[in-house]
Amino acid sequence: MLDTTALLDQIVPASEAAAVAYGVSVLTRTQDEAANATVRLGQRLIGRLLNRDADTAPDSDPVRTVVVRLAEAGADPDVLALRRAELRIALRTALTDTPGLAEELSVLLPTPPPPPAVHAEGERSVAVGGDNSGSISTGDGAGGAPRQ
Template sequence: MDALTVANDVVPYVTAAVAAYGTAVVTRSADTAADATVSLGQRIVQRLWSREESRGGLEEAIEEVADAPQDDDAQAALRVQVRRILRQDAELAAELAQLLPTRSFTASGAGAVAVETNNGVISTGDGATIQR
């Protein structure tokens, strides 16, 4: 998995952990009461933090998200920092990719559709007319 994909996949977990713990997410020990998303995010942050040479930009991005967890720009800045770290350390990117839950999609019932990304038309209706 490439660094951009891993960064996009791990940042929601990191954001959840930062929203829950603020900047203390880096030093906080594992919280058994934390939900799975926050716990995974915390583990990801601590692995990213272990790269001492990357801490400056990461610390600043974490502080921005801690101050405004719902701010799309702060989350984007965090994603850029995570992507930068992962581009510099392919082994860490692979390790973090392994931590992520596997994606699965289930469709059931007549005409049900399960799709991760769709860039076109999906029609399951009888006699549907599709115009472009």
């Protein structure tokens, strides 16, 4: 099972870029050679999302409604933030309610870079391959809390 939150973190920015760049026409526009990769990816994602259920009336699709609202939001940062949140919620609902959709969309996404390679050598060595927000301590009697 794919991580819905991680998938949303990749889908939302691309979908938003397509909606903002092309407005309502993103719903029917074919790929434009001059568009950047993020907008083209957003177009493919939105196209797949909107064509997932041929029996649904187009105007009743929550994703379509939110994409239109985002495209019409203008430049007000508060309205854009609200529309982004609405898009994320609509996409989360679509991903959780439609079996196989997450896997279909993940195929369209670029392969994430591999995690950084790390190596620790020697007694009590430590290697961190990503972010660390806590203490790292080694040695005899290491308690994890800094001394005061």
